[in-house]
Amino acid sequence: MTTSPIGNHLRRLRFDHGEMTQEALARAAGVTRQTVIALEAGRYAPSLELAFRLARVFGKQVDDVFFWRDDSVALT
Amino acid sequence: MTTSPIGNHLRRLRFDHGEMTQEALARAAGVTRQTVIALEAGRYAPSLELAFRLARVFGKQVDDVFFWRDDSVALT
């Protein structure tokens, strides 16, 4: 039930996109409804490939749909 | 040995970034050298999370580092 470090604006984009349903988005992106539900719930992050497909559905860039929940990045 | 539908500019960015080595990039992104090699070789696509970390290393957007090798996207 842990939530992934990546967030998204899928839910908002769906509504901004004419009351688009989860099922409709799922079909448009070529995934199951379960996947859309899990993504909106933040249960896991999509693969980069799926991120591209989802962004394309809304005519957006990946960076406009998904974002980084910055926790802490320790680099040397 | 199949190549993933997602390409990237990692190799070029590494060089544009002061002869940065694969090992250095790996450490900067918090991943193993094997992963960088596999990504540059196009053996698989990174997770979205790793894509974000890699893009950040170069101060770029995900969409500027990775791209979609458009084959055919059939949607209804």
Next chain:
DNA sequence: ACGAAATGTATGGTTTACATTACATTCTGT
């Protein structure tokens, strides 16, 4: 030409992003 650094290959294991199916709950219109 030699050695070291950089890059590549091989194998095996763990985690997670998916699919599939089935069922439960909430929202909506009439």
Next chain:
DNA sequence: ACAGAATGTAATGTAAACCATACATTTCGT
């Protein structure tokens, strides 16, 4: 209030994105 649509939950399985280790090959400075 009821029916149907939309959303959510649960359980199991698979493929692929990682890690770790070890070894082989190429590149490069001196």
